[in-house]
Amino acid sequence: MTTSADTAAARRGRPGYDRRQVLDVAVTLFNEQGYDATSVADLAERLGLSKSALYHHFASKEELLAIALETALSRLEAVLDGALALDASAADRLEHVIRGAVAVLTAELPSVTLLLRLRGNSAVEVAALERRRLFDQRVTGLVRSAQSEGRLRADIDAGVATRLIFGMVNSVVEWYRPDGRVDPALLAEDVLTVALSGLLPRDDHG
Amino acid sequence: MTTSADTAAARRGRPGYDRRQVLDVAVTLFNEQGYDATSVADLAERLGLSKSALYHHFASKEELLAIALETALSRLEAVLDGALALDASAADRLEHVIRGAVAVLTAELPSVTLLLRLRGNSAVEVAALERRRLFDQRVTGLVRSAQSEGRLRADIDAGVATRLIFGMVNSVVEWYRPDGRVDPALLAEDVLTVALSGLLPRDDHG
DNA sequence: GTCTATAGAATGATAGAC
């Protein structure tokens, strides 16, 4: 779809990579090798460009990281904002968040993968981790409310429950591939099934 | 437990770090900053040693990684071997594996954390990832058998179910801390509860 | 001529290894 010049039909100047294309390749490479293990020379080679040509598109290696993280975080936050704007119970809102998070993970796989592997080695990374921490905290609030409503079992700590649910959700980036045979929407349902009802057979024998 | 000289009571020669202590600090640092982002100079500084002194203990930075990965993998494999040696149903064996995996994760947190973050950037990493893949495959077999027994719901693909369960299990390394207020054994029960019964309230109203 | 993408050469800093 977004391969070359067919997106922004008429572009002036010399043909070649634009910002978007460089970013996509960069994030892919960061995910393959890890951000720190990927040198600008690696990226240049993958693109068939010189290093200096890359610096025409971006001010720094870290800027590439920052843009990708912004994409991932803003989309995840949008899901949560949308859920909180609903006129619904906390349990229903939580369900909306889980479904939405799986959708964002699968749709924005590269940038979210990058986000989930951060170590906090720079100011950019620390800031992203902080936004992620805030996201988690708000979801924990939802879980706690759903427990109070009696819609979620209360014998598991809300913080632990949230971490387990999102551990399951986030782990999807480790194996989901867009070209695979797993449908994102069905995957979201499977996640919800396991999280809410568990893997024991449905109680249809009595 | 394994802090300093109290392990191998009498050690001869010049006082200072031994292999084990250097390894522990190295793995801790690798987890804090990431393996690639951690330089030998970082490690030397943390230990208060010169770089050359470090190379007296280890042949290379990668050797440190290899030893840690061996620890994590052998302990996880031992859990699986133990489960398969049991005279029990697949479902019961799976439960044993999940409980054991959480135990290994919490007991060997640093080395398992390192294992779960590998990217495959070297021969050592590729080999470790391959052993991990084999582990996952064997667990998937257990899940499939448990489904055939009727002890696990069969409307979720065995591969997806396995990945979701272990996504939940493995995510524990992201937040569990030995000095925290979460008991490892209770955590394992919580994981099993969510995986098997889900977070919906127990059906005690009818 | 103007715009965009591109190289080449060289910077200082830091890497792992010994």
Next chain:
DNA sequence: GTCTATCATTCTATAGAC
């Protein structure tokens, strides 16, 4: 400490489409 290799980055200049 010292080695060589590689790191991210910058400067200056040019190639090609409008």
